Amino acid sequence: MENQWKTEIDRIRQATGLPIGLHTCAAHAWERERRRFEAEGGEVVRWAADQHAVWYIGIPRDAWPEAARALLPLLLPPPEREMTIQQQAINWLTSFCSGRTEPLPAALEAVWQWREPRAVFLLTRAHADRPLELSQWQQLLADFFPSPSAQHIWLLPLSAVHLLLLVPVTALPETEPAEDDRAMWLDWAFGLHDLLTTETMESVIVCVTEPAAHPRQLPQLLQKCLLLSRALQRFRFREMVAGTWQYPLEQWAASLDDATREAVRRSLDRMGAMTLSPDQAEILDALFAHHLNISETARHLYLHRNTLLYRLDKLKDQTNLDPRQFSDAILLRLAMLFQQNA
Incomplete structure (x- = not known):
């Protein structure tokens, strides 16, 4: 398409002697680029796009007589869909x-039918080098969500x-009653994870966040999911399903720059x-999971309470940090994160 348009533009320029050009920009910046071009007196007469870029044919509006402008559509190739x-x-x-931020394009907002909240899931593939069978994934999801929605x-x-x-919330399959909505979102995330890993034979991380009531909320929710996905890959690599309200310390650590x-x-x-x-x-992982409760931690580890206390005392002697004290526990939790990611 690009080469064809260049050829046609050269032919039109030679035949008319009028200025005409082929321009390109990143796909995500198209709306802003079009507004800029038109504000500077230009007119877009053709455009086409793929996932990454937009090409457009533009003319300076004042330089083209009305009669020549009327003939221009006949000289150009048919518009792309x-x-x-x-x-x-x-x-x-x-x-x-x-890491860029773009407002919701007005043209997209005008046609995007969003009649009910949508559940938001970020699916992260472990192996980017494997080809993505998108049609297979879409068919799996169509079978998984049989609702008319x-x-x-x-x-x-x-x-x-x-x-x-x-996913429209009315299309989500019924689950067991939960004490709060977050448990329900996690149930659906676990169901998606089981479906995708079993049927596609891929390792997939499923992150879920609060439903979006409007498309304008998607950037913020997407950023939350992306941060959680990085945190799981870096610090909780055994966890494959999580909500954005979980693992706040890991998310904080994942948000830091390298320095x-x-x-x-x-x-x-x-x-x-x-x-x-x-x-x-x-031991520390179990202690933190049980909110620094010594008795519960000992039962979880199948240790006598005194044995656990003895080992915690030894750890305190070694590090000068007492995990039974909240401030010291925070430092030890950070040490565990950064040690495994060293």
Whole structure:
């Protein structure tokens, strides 16, 4: 398409002697680029896009006589089919995976039918080098959500690794009654994980967040899921399903830049907190999971309470940090995170 358009533009320029050009921009920046071009007196006469870029033919409006402008559509190749709503959404949301921020395009908002909240799931593939069988995934999800609302389920590939799944809440299968909505979202996330890992034979992390009541909420929810996905891969690599309200300390650590992360690690190392043995790490992990409750931790580890206290005393002597004290426990928890990610 690009080469064909270049050829046609050169032919038109030679035949008319009038200025005309072929331009390109990133797909996520198309709306902003179009507004800029038109504000500077330009007119877009043709455009086409793929997932990554937009090409458009533009002319300076004042330089073209009305009669020549009327003939221009006849000289250009037929217009390409415009992007689908899903493709427009992908182009918009892909920018957030790269750390950029773009407002919801007005053209997309005008046509995006969003009549009810959508559950938001981020699916992270472990092996980006494997080809993505998108049609297979879509068919699996269509079978998994048999509700009439399933036609509004969107699976949006944002990269070779990340796919965003948007599901109308009325299309979600019924689950056992839960004490709160978050438990319900996690139940659905676990169901998705079982389906995808079993049927696609891929290792997939499923992150879930609060439902989106409007498309404008998607960037913030997507950023939460992306941060949680990084935290799980870096610090909780055995966990394959989680909600954005879980693992706040791991998410904080994953949000740090490399220099800050290394500075924290060195600081903990100087305190002697980075010399934990696997057995000590197991004890601390159980202690933190049971909210520093000694009796519950001892039962979980099948240890006598006095044996656990003895081992905690030994750890205190080694690190000068007492895990039974909240402030020291925080430092030890950080040490565990940075030690396993060293």
